[in-house]
Amino acid sequence: MPKGLAEKDLGKFRLVGNIDAFRRKLVFQVTEISVEKDDYSSRLYLYDGRRVKPFTSGKKDGNPRFSPDGRLIAFTSKRDKESKEAELYVIPINGGEARLLAKFKYGIQDLRFTEDGKGIAVVTPIDVEKKPKDDVHLIKELPFWFNGIGWVYGKRSVVYLVDAETGRKRRLTPKNLDVSQVRFHDGKLYFLAQEDRERKPMVSDLYVLDGRKAKRLTPGKWSVSDFIPLDDGTFVLKANTRERGIPTNTHLYHYDPESGELRKLTKDLDRSAYNSLNSDVRGSQRAELVFKDGWVYYVATDGPRANIFRVNLDGKIERVVSGDRSVESFAIGDYIAFTAQDAVTPTELYVLRDGRERKLTDFNGWIREYSLSQPEHFNVKAGDGAGIDAWIMRPVGFEPGKKYPAVLEIHGGPKTAYGYAFMHEFHVLTARGFVVIFSNPRGSDGYGEDFADIRGHYGERDYQDLMEVVDEALKRFDFIDGERIGVTGGSYGGFMTNWIVGHTNRFKAAVTQRSISNWVSFFGTTDIGYFFAPDQIGGDPWNNTDNYWEKSPLKYAPNVETPLLIIHSTEDYRCWLPEGLQFYTALKYLGKTVELAIFPGENHDLSRGGKPKHRVRRLELIAGWMERWLK
Template identity: 90%
Template structure:
């Protein structure tokens, strides 16, 4: 009998990411998942141009950066077991002891050496309001909390400069700006930051620090996510101009702050300039823009692929690293280094040198001991003529003479995508004897803005696409038992699972995860609700009360006949706990078959970053529910 992956095999994956390059050398992070110890452990590795070697001895080392001369590496860690503070270290590239420079109370979000190599810039949150001495929360702004972080009211991320000799630190950016990306050029600090998270939550500007003051260089209308200062005073921007709201693609631009001219360099490729493929065993992604020899290097999602592209200042675009795979992170020194994965191969580190690729690591070579189901692609011509990418994965012990139950998986976002990336969850289901069906319906990323734009039309064309994918799968693959269909999805996929079971009885089992059931409560309780819901549903709960309710799965609870398992994290501030509680209570009150599984201490990222034991438990619950209702 074929040996497929189980939920407990989660602990075997090694997550490779966070590459930095200096000439021929590379430094990168490898994270191990310990189910036994219910924790993650990360270490740094160094490639010297000839071989890869283990570099640091800490258990929480990450986010490495080379100094400008390549002699030092700075990194973050948490080595002091008695402290919850994030630590900043430096270590000689040629080896030696890591030296602690300083600690930061609320963590470290970004680090980068100054150009002279004498200091390290650190982005870290601070309290900008005096905290009360008691345990009462006095809140004066939104958002007041953020998924995976907790309370964020009264906090902003600022830049500190840390002297690498003394460890002394001083804040250099103002408290009113919430900083993200940082770079140095010709002695000046440039950075992206939000000034008004409450009224302009999707706006992030580019600033330059002049003395003690920050000067804004962009007009206060765009979301600037990354940038590169050029010698002539202009900038390469990775930005989103939001003409089409959230479905607008992020592009690469050439921007002149003196004239205000903004040229879209990637206009010929209607694709988002980032990796939006779903994956549940992913390393830390570092995919910052690189400008080299007149070309800007960036990752973009193109259909079911995430590839490395480059564009020059004339707008010529070339695909540098292609293929049916997901390029996760990259760095460029004397050559291109990148991490990549595909649907049956977890992430490893590769280099592209003189047009030839070479695989440098084999941290996940153990996967060859298992039988994996390779996704089989098929096209679905939707009823309005648009083609939809879809796939099935057969059970690992597939017998063409048998009929199999099938599970439809729906991705989140909705502006993300399924494709040629590794999904442990899918492999667990195929190992348990299920066919897995997945697709990129309308709303998905990778197919252009028009395809992704389902604003004010949730549960319409996207729902039709999904049903037509199932119809086509049943028509093409006669080994799928149409009487034993299951459905599951998370976030937007959870919303859609809730929506579907309220609109059809064709599914005999459903698992909804981190879902939305009521757009009114989502608007007022979550970290993004106050701007995401108006963009996606239209208006607000007062100006569009009927619309919010019409698009809420809770309205259709009386129609639900499918046995439903609701999985939700108790600290999910993206789709807060009431979304699950309301739906569960309604279905229970109405006498429906429903169960509720709540995960304490977990957030919206349970499936890909939760405590290992909880992640194993979650997969077991999904499989158990499907086996209970779909197997003889």
């Protein structure tokens, strides 16, 4: 019998990411997963132009940056076991001991050397007001918590300048701005920040530090996520102008702060300028804009693939790194270095030089010992004529003439996508004897703004697309047993799973994960509810009460006949625990077949970054539920 991937094989993956480049040298981060120790460890590796070798020996080393002269590497770590603070280190490129420069109480979000290499700008959260010494949370603002971080009220991220020799640090930016990214150019510090995250939660602006004052350069109405200062005083911005709310694609723009002129450089490619593909075994992603020889390099999601593109200031666009795969991180020195994965190959490091591509690492070569199911693409013509990308994966050890149960997987977002990226969960299910069906229905990213825009219409065309995908799969693949199909998904996919079981009985088992069941409670409890729900559903619960309830799966709980497992986490602040609790209570009260699994201490990213033992247990629960009801 061929050997498929099991749940506990999660511990074999090596997650490669966070590249930085200096000329022909590369430094990058490799994260290891230990199921036995229930922990993650990471260290830095160096490529000197000839070979890859381990560079640091810490257990929590990451986020490397070269100094401008390439002699030092700055990185973050947590080597002091007694301390909860994040630590900033520097280490000589030619080897030697890493030297601790500074510690930061709430972590390090970004770091970058000054142009002369004498200082390092560090973005870190601080308390902007004194908090009571007791354990009472006195909250005066929104948002009060954020998924994966915890309590954020009374905190703002600021920039500290750390002396690269002495470690002395001083704050550069004011406490009222929440900083996310920094760059130096021509002796000036530029940075991205939010000024009013309560009333303008989707707006982030570009600033310059003018003396001791922060001067805003953009008009306070866009979401700027990256930027490059140019020598003529203009900028390339990676920004979302929000004409269509959240479904608006993020593009690259040329911006002149003097005239206020904003010119879209990537108007000929209606795609998001970032990687939105789903994967549950990816490394730390660093895919910042790079300006080189008149071209701006960036990653964009194009249907089921994420590739590297470049655009010049005239708006000419070229695809630089192509293929049915997901580019995760990249950096450019004397050549292009990038990490990438596909549906059967975990992430590795590659270089592209003089048009020739070469693979540098084989951290996940162990995968070749396993029998993996290659996704088979099929196109579905939806009822309104649109084309939907869909795939099936056959069970490991597939036997012609045999009928197999199937599981429909639904991605989150909704503005993300499935495609040519590795999904451990899918391979676990195929190893257990299931067919896996997945697709990119309306609402998905990578197909243009019209395709992605389902605001106000959740559970309509997107639901129809999914049902038509299942219909087409049954028509094309006679080995799928139409009487034994399950459905699962997380986040938006969890919402849609809840919606499906309230609107059809065709599925014989369902697992809903980190889901939304009630838009009214979602609005008032989650980190993004107060702006995401108005954007996606329309209005608020007071002026659009009917639609908030009509689009809530909780309303249709009396219709549910499908055995349902609800998976939720106690610290999921994106779709907070009450979303799972109230759906479970309703179904239990109504006498339905339902079970609830609650993961303590986990957040919305349980499947991607939770404790290893919890991630394994989650996979066992999903596969076990499907086996219980479909086999």
